[in-house]
């Protein structure tokens with residue numbers, strides 16, 4: 001073959017090869033990005049949910065499917081001012097690519113200069129956006145993508161900013177920050193943001209049925225005055241699941257010809273882990289996994305979609321421990337006992353009330369967890385012995401003492417009642433996910449999303 005023919009063959013090889021590749025795969029370019037954040041979801045939370053799913057529900061996690069199909073990285077998350085982060089700084093770092101300080105929402109390390117977020121960037125380019133959570137829609141993780149405030153507690157301002165930015169889909173809890181005090185809300189400025197949202201073209205919905213029937217290209221779904229309920233308590237309510245919200249959100253956002261950016265949060269994994277509540281933690285992680293399944297199905301139909309799954313930080317120092325009461329090591333989490341649990345620690349704490357007697361504690365533990373604790377153990381809970389050892393760091397009366405007493409029964413231990421610096425997982429699939437490998441800092445997720453959407 002002469003040089004000219006070789007040249008033609010080589011040219012043909014490259015041109016044909018390029019034409020055969022999907023456009024997204026060639027450039028790592030994504031039309032849509034779905035970022036899924038399990039708030040407080042450390043590796044043990046994933047591990048416990050994986051065991052429960054496989055051994056009790058007889059199916060694998062969608063997370064595992066994403067990991068197998070895509071890429072996985074070890075993720076760290078230290079901030080500008082701390083080793084252990086909270087959700088505001090962590091989400092701000094993912095949303096902006098810059099290190100942040102605790103409790104400020106998408107502000108530079110000086111705490112007062114707003115830093116542009118990925119959501120604001122794509123919005124400026126004409127893409128549509130969505131935020132979905134089981135926590136408050138004004139809580140730190142969703143807020144960091146659409147708002148800038150010096151302290152995350154200013155949720156009235158966050159609600160205002162989310163609507164001002166025109167985030168097309170907003171779903172979650174904490175309706176109280178959209179309503180004035182006169183309507184049982186927490187707004188001191190007297191404004192009713194639900195009315196303002198309707199005037200701005202939003203369909204406003206308040207329960208699962210209304211969400212199903214909702215029409216329009218902008219949806220504000222607020223399903224609880226406070227946080228949405230834990231998955232374990234949800235059957236007795238009219239609240240949609242995270243998966244149902246995710247499906248509706250993707251349906252609305254995918255009508256945009258230019259593409260979309262959506263952040264979906266399993267917001268209450270964190271809250272359950274703060275309370276050292278093993279069953280609620282596992283069930284909320286599984287509900288988050290269902291939402292990942294919805295995103296994965298969407299991605300199969302729309303392969304130009306980048307899915308990233310990660311966490312903001314670990315909560316609780318959760319550990320699946322080996323020993324039971326009458327064995328030594330190597331038993332592991334009692335999945336059957338988790339399955340028998342019928343309510344969250346939040347509900348149990350409500351029933352315990354103030355100053356419960358050991359008898360009442362025994363009775364409620366038996367009723368809700370089908371576990372018979374001893375008189376001595378019930379007395380430890382009644383005296384709240386564990387909390388008294390370190391009162392500044394133990395937030396919820398009786399629950400940490402209860403979790404400690406339940407340790408050898410459930411075989412789940414907790415190193416903390418708050419966040420830890422445990423490394424996290426980040427995994428994804430779709431165009432741009434080839435960069436989610438090895439060792440990443442959470443600020444790098446911003447670059448990965450930004451590059452994929454350029």
Ligand SMILES: [Zn+2]
Nearest residue numbers: 040270274315
């Ligand atoms: Zn937390």
